[in-house]
Amino acid sequence: MKKKSIKLSTVAFFSLLLYSCTNDSLSDLTTVDDIETATYTQNVKPIIDNNCIICHGSTPTNGAPMSLTTYTFVKQAVINRGLLDRISRAEGTSGAMPFGGPRLSQTNIDVIIQWNTDGLQE
Amino acid sequence: MKKLILFLFFFPLSIFAQDDLLKEIDTVETNVKVESAFKSLKIINLESTKLAAKGDLYLVVAHRFDYVKNGFDDFFGMDNANTQIKFLYGVNDWLTVHAARSGFQETYDLGVKYRLKSQIKDGFPFAIVGFSSIAVNSELKKEDYPLLKFANRLSYVTQILISRKFTEKLSLEIAPSYFHENTVRDILDTNNQPIIPNPQNNSQFALGLGGRYKFAKRWSVNIDYAAHLNRASESIYKNPLSIGVDLETGGHVFQMHFTNSRAMHESGYLGQTSGDWSKGEIAFGFNLVRVF
Numbered sequence A: 001m002k003k004k005s006i007k008l009s010t011v012a013f014f015s016l017l018l019y020s021c022t023n024d025s026l027s028d029l030t031t032v033d034d035i036e037t038a039t040y041t042q043n044v045k046p047i048i049d050n051n052c053i054i055c056h057g058s059t060p061t062n063g064a065p066m067s068l069t070t071y072t073f074v075k076q077a078v079i080n081r082g083l084l085d086r087i088s089r090a091e092g093t094s095g096a097m098p099f100g101g102p103r104l105s106q107t108n109i110d111v112i113i114q115w116n117t118d119g120l121q122e
Numbered sequence B: 001m002k003k004l005i006l007f008l009f010f011f012p013l014s015i016f017a018q019d020d021l022l023k024e025i026d027t028v029e030t031n032v033k034v035e036s037a038f039k040s041l042k043i044i045n046l047e048s049t050k051l052a053a054k055g056d057l058y059l060v061v062a063h064r065f066d067y068v069k070n071g072f073d074d075f076f077g078m079d080n081a082n083t084q085i086k087f088l089y090g091v092n093d094w095l096t097v098h099a100a101r102s103g104f105q106e107t108y109d110l111g112v113k114y115r116l117k118s119q120i121k122d123g124f125p126f127a128i129v130g131f132s133s134i135a136v137n138s139e140l141k142k143e144d145y146p147l148l149k150f151a152n153r154l155s156y157v158t159q160i161l162i163s164r165k166f167t168e169k170l171s172l173e174i175a176p177s178y179f180h181e182n183t184v185r186d187i188l189d190t191n192n193q194p195i196i197p198n199p200q201n202n203s204q205f206a207l208g209l210g211g212r213y214k215f216a217k218r219w220s221v222n223i224d225y226a227a228h229l230n231r232a233s234e235s236i237y238k239n240p241l242s243i244g245v246d247l248e249t250g251g252h253v254f255q256m257h258f259t260n261s262r263a264m265h266e267s268g269y270l271g272q273t274s275g276d277w278s279k280g281e282i283a284f285g286f287n288l289v290r291v292f
Helices: A001-018 A040-051 A071-080 A085-088 A106-117 B002-026 B066-076 B266-269
Strands: B058-065 B081-091 B093-100 B107-117 B126-136 B154-165 B170-181 B203-212 B219-228 B242-250 B250-260 B285-292
Touching: A001 B081, A040 A071, A040 A106, A071 A085, A085 A106, B066 B242, B107 B266, B126 B266, B154 B266, B170 B219, B203 B266, B219 B266
Parallel strands: none
Antiparallel strands: B058 B081, B058 B285, B081 B093, B093 B107, B107 B126, B126 B154, B154 B170, B170 B203, B203 B219, B219 B242, B242 B250, B250 B285
């Protein structure tokens, strides 16, 4: 009898937890900021600093081939190294950046794409 | 004369008593539980029907390396390991609880496993065990996802594990599973933009299948697989398939395997396995199970 009541309370506990269910996908958790013209210093640098320079620092580590610490380096990477493609790939697929980490939020990816369309200004 | 009557009175009884004792020796003992359908608490990724004995504390250290396809560049994936550390405790013979942390999406998970029915020799044909867990993704950051609430980090899993030990060597298991990810990953279209609304339902169903075959006293070969039943057709995720061997040494079980899943917690391998066996996206991994 005691055994049964513990079993029941375990089941009850887990069904209670289910009440805090949400039905979101990652892009539902972002907000869209309207940027007139995206520039490196204003919009791009904070994203790169938060997500990339752990490996792509002034001395690149963990096998990263280049640094992403300055405007010139990041611009070079967009033009020659397919930075936009690499950060856009689905998480867990081969070549996706950040390596082994979560994909950037779509808002952040879109900011860097806009920076490219706006002419890669400093 | 009195003594004779008395003797006759008791004589038959003593005969019966003898009979009963003999019978007891001859009868087959019923209600014998069939134990150890699986050596370890997991088949590979899928939970097995084994529980910890009352009062036993287990430490499980598991690794999944990167995919082997890059060859010597990262030494067949050895350079990039994903680690899970898990503690299990047998509260009762029918109830095991666990707490774990794994590197995949920096996940914490808590779970309970409870035996509902044991397989009985010449009796009930299956062992039935329930398993429930809740996982917390601690990787998502508020800076990146301003609308993130704690509940968005959670995912829940409920499984019914049904196993049968067919012979001393062969055991099979089937595991109907339900899991709910509070936040599902975006599915990208051909331009790598998220498809809105997300075609993947947050509530998902899967059917786990697994088995082991003992080919030597201390060795067995294990396979497990989970078929996702309502995955969106645009999804990049695959069904996890794992093949490996168990080596039992006194006090340890050492499980070595190849799997296309990098996650080790339930909602991770059921819902977010991205490796493709046909493209060589399989990883070497091991679970080291130690009982104290």
